[in-house]
Amino acid sequence: MKNLLVAQSGGPSAAINATLVGVVEKGLADRNIDKIYGAKNGIMGLMRGQLVELSEQLSDPEKLQLLCQTPSSVLGSCRMKLSDFKESTFEYEKIIQVFRKYDIGYFIYIGGNDSMDTVYKLSEYCKEMRIDDIKIIGAPKTIDNDLTETDHCPGFGSAAKYVATTMSEISCDCNVYAQPSVTIVEIMGRDAGWLTAASALGRLNGDTAPDLIYLCERPFCVDQFLDDVRAKMAEKHSIIVAVSEGIRNEEDDYLTDSLQDRAADAFGHKILAGASRYLEEIIRFEIGCKVRSIELSVMQRCASHVASAADIYESRLLGAAAADYCISGETGKMACIKRVSEKPYRFAIDFVEIEKIANQVKKVPDEWITPAGNDVTQEMIDYLLPLIQGEMPCTYRNGVPVHLRLD
């Protein structure tokens, strides 16, 4: 009998706790596992020995249910990469020390790109040091949906559902006045435009937003953007535009960096904020109509009250599968979702060597963006659709959702 350790890392999402629930459920039910521990704030807390006992705190099904509707990482998170162990083994020795102290045989690390780098380095270190009684498995999580080898990432479906829902509501909001207006909605994603693409789902039931979609995969040309907006405004009075926060110009500079000087010339001041704020000023100056910019900000990653049932379900199953695989003696791999069938949508969980995943970014395929670069194709819609299906029952008390906190 060994103990199981789980930790969470990277940016918050609405599904990262569902994966934790899956890990804990498997640990509770498996006769090879004695205690289940959680490390606070990912490997940062792990190195400091900040472990909490989860077996007792989470033995109650009602608490597990509440945890599934609690956004962000209940164990806390960190943004930290381990140093190369060929240069310094200090961090690695600290971690193994804590593993030994708590008799950890299995470690599940839930997170995005940086976290998979940790899984990779830590499992390589164990191999190098011939430590074969500690198994390490990664469980993916990122609203950016940019991990390779997996069809999609836990957390993405819920963020996509929030973006689609909000876009459909913004469509109702912005079409209400008779005067011409442009609304620019900025969506998270610096390197991959998956979540911005999900804004297209806002049109599924007949709402019209967004009218234009710009992903960070294609170079962004301000003049072309203005032409696109003017062309749409010739057709209708209220235009809604979705843009990735990470849109860059042809020189691969972020819009707000590169155009700082032009902005200072044109408007007499420097630009403080992100892409949408910048485009707002451009529209005001060049077109002169009513214009508003909206950042979906952290709400798109933490709005668990409107989580995707498909996402929460898969995230939970994936956590359980990762724990199961780890306990069976496997190490240095990440749990992946494979799309077995498109229509009807079917998935299976598989495991892939971690070195194929760590530090890679899966971008939107160019052919899923329209030739004009201002919308997405039907292939993209078909890919996204199954990921936002279903609504989770959400427990409210006093009119506000209930979230679980650990002692």
Add this chain to the structure above:
Amino acid sequence: MKNLLVAQSGGPSAAINATLVGVVEKGLADRNIDKIYGAKNGIMGLMRGQLVELSEQLSDPEKLQLLCQTPSSVLGSCRMKLSDFKESTFEYEKIIQVFRKYDIGYFIYIGGNDSMDTVYKLSEYCKEMRIDDIKIIGAPKTIDNDLTETDHCPGFGSAAKYVATTMSEISCDCNVYAQPSVTIVEIMGRDAGWLTAASALGRLNGDTAPDLIYLCERPFCVDQFLDDVRAKMAEKHSIIVAVSEGIRNEEDDYLTDSLQDRAADAFGHKILAGASRYLEEIIRFEIGCKVRSIELSVMQRCASHVASAADIYESRLLGAAAADYCISGETGKMACIKRVSEKPYRFAIDFVEIEKIANQVKKVPDEWITPAGNDVTQEMIDYLLPLIQGEMPCTYRNGVPVHLRLD
């Protein structure tokens, strides 16, 4: 038999269509009413004769149900005040002409302050001109909750529920990292801080945000704000602050206007955006920790997927009561919600002379703000609590909420 006309005006909310549903339901069921018309874009469309027949389009209960979950004004809206009829009767004559053409005997105008000004002027004009076969009743609506005479305004409860829900989720999101951080959440309300006060409801189930709350009713002092933030940061690492968009300094200037020069001196650039963005820069410069600003933007007024059941219920009843009262022959009044009992919460609908309401603003009572000016009192919580109770069932299709559009 006469026809009934209804129109919507002012800023969008999640409940303004529920009031429309109430009006239509009453009109459909009343034997004194022949047809029900809606004017597009409020009095602007009314003057142009842009009327749509609603009796047939909305005779189906399923459509009425979908309309209740459709945010914003399905008839469109406007921001327009009638001129003084003692100076020019042109607009009034146009309106009466349309009333005559469509045989309108009853007009229900749903909206906020400006719309109640229209109800006031139009009913005064009818009195002056001895037109006694056209009855005009106002139905309140504003997420700002700043109409007088009514305990609260339809639309406010749903916006308050969104703010509370989102604040509880932001709390989970922002507390996740171990490093010190400040998050500033800007909430709508230029003249009244009711909606900002509702952020306090985010704490009802144990989430900790917001740590500090600043309403626009009290003068905002940047130095005191910095002292407050520093004091909170001595206790905990992650601080979340709620501020009204309309916070003003002791000279009653909006923060961003008045401090433009100081900002330009301190940071070498002018400030483009609202209160939260300005405070973000102040924190970055004066405290130097990780800081983020979030605007809840239009989402707080259009997130009908998380509407308050209490709000939608009352809004619908209020629309029906307004139509009923109008058909009974009353004119020049607004439907108000009276709080009959606090615990348990009970309300009744009453009617108040429109001149007592038009162009007035109901501010938050000073005694409902704490002496230090950085939080609200228990009286405020007790007042707000009943308004966000209950969740509406929301019909989704393809994973996205369904909204109704008129032909």
